[in-house]
Amino acid sequence: MGASFDTKAGADASRVQALEEKVQELAKRLQDLEERTPEDRVAIIVFSGDLDRVLAAFIIATGAAAMGQQVSMFFTFWGLSVLKKGTELSGKTLFQKMMALMSPDSSLSLPVSKMNYFGAGAKMLRSMMKEKNVSSLEDMIALARDLGVRAIACEMSRDVMGIKQSELAEGLECGGVASFLADSLKARTSLFI
Amino acid sequence: MNQSFDKLLDARGLNCPMPLVNARKEVGKLEPGQVLKIIATDRGSVADFQGWAKIAKNVELIGQETESVDGANVYTHYVKRTG
Numbered sequence: 001m002g003a004s005f006d007t008k009a010g011a012d013a014s015r016v017q018a019l020e021e022k023v024q025e026l027a028k029r030l031q032d033l034e035e036r037t038p039e040d041r042v043a044i045i046v047f048s049g050d051l052d053r054v055l056a057a058f059i060i061a062t063g064a065a066a067m068g069q070q071v072s073m074f075f076t077f078w079g080l081s082v083l084k085k086g087t088e089l090s091g092k093t094l095f096q097k098m099m100a101l102m103s104p105d106s107s108l109s110l111p112v113s114k115m116n117y118f119g120a121g122a123k124m125l126r127s128m129m130k131e132k133n134v135s136s137l138e139d140m141i142a143l144a145r146d147l148g149v150r151a152i153a154c155e156m157s158r159d160v161m162g163i164k165q166s167e168l169a170e171g172l173e174c175g176g177v178a179s180f181l182a183d184s185l186k187a188r189t190s191l192f193i
Numbered sequence: 194m195n196q197s198f199d200k201l202l203d204a205r206g207l208n209c210p211m212p213l214v215n216a217r218k219e220v221g222k223l224e225p226g227q228v229l230k231i232i233a234t235d236r237g238s239v240a241d242f243q244g245w246a247k248i249a250k251n252v253e254l255i256g257q258e259t260e261s262v263d264g265a266n267v268y269t270h271y272v273k274r275t276g
Contacts (some may be wrong), residue, residue: 023222040248059209059210061208062214063209063210063213063241065214065215066213066214066216066217066245066247067217067244067245067248068248068250068251069248073208111213131198133206133207133208134208134209135208135211143214147214158245
């Protein structure tokens with residue numbers, strides 16, 4: 001009688017141990033899954049320096065931030081023009097000077113992607129937007145900053161294009177592909193504009 | 194609709210994404226359980242507020258209505274802060 005009781009207790013103990021191991025394994029798997037679950041985050045690459053495309057990027061960024069998403073915007077190549085506050089020529093190579101002279105000075109002189117006609121198209125679009133009471137690009141940029149949108153300037157393309165740090169707005173982060181991926185891999189939405 | 198509210202936001206004349214952005218700012222100033230009434234003329238705001246309420250964790254869309262004022266549509270949204 002006693003012997004059979006011991007056997008039963010032993011069987012219970014090993015069953016409890018097996019269950020405990022199972023629970024531990026599941027807890028670990030759950031933790032792994034949680035680490036891989038996307039956050040409420042949106043990552044946007046702004047590659048283009050076209051007024052219309054950049055506007056789209058900022059409308060999405062400010063809208064997403066208003067909806068409670070963490071938003072990161074990575075500015076690279078032509079998109080760096082959006083962040084410029086002016087052009088400096090000193091200390092640049094010939095090609096970099098040519099590039100600087102042919103690129104917009106700031107967000108105010110971005111061209112449109114179609115029907116630009118030496119800037120007339122961009123002026124027209126801006127005045128049409130004003131007529132419809134749509135915020136200007138500069139208002140959107142200020143709004144994005146207010147809403148806590150992170151702006152990251154791509155270090156490599158800035159260097160290649162010869163844009164100096166002093167030509168860009170203050171308060172920007174700078175980074176490379178990994179800083180974008182660190183955010184985009186955790187984001188539900190990643191856009192390339 | 195005779196919904197009571199704690200604060201009124203006039204977003205008439207503003208376009209996407211401003212009604213949403215301003216509403217978000219105002220909701221942030223409310224206490225949980227309080228209601229913000231937004232009046233807008235942006236037609237897209239109807240779907241925008243629905244989308245916002247679907248995604249955001251601390252807001253609930255408790256009502257929407259459209260009325261015609263002097264031939265122009267005015268869209269009213271009631272948003273409650275839940276957390």
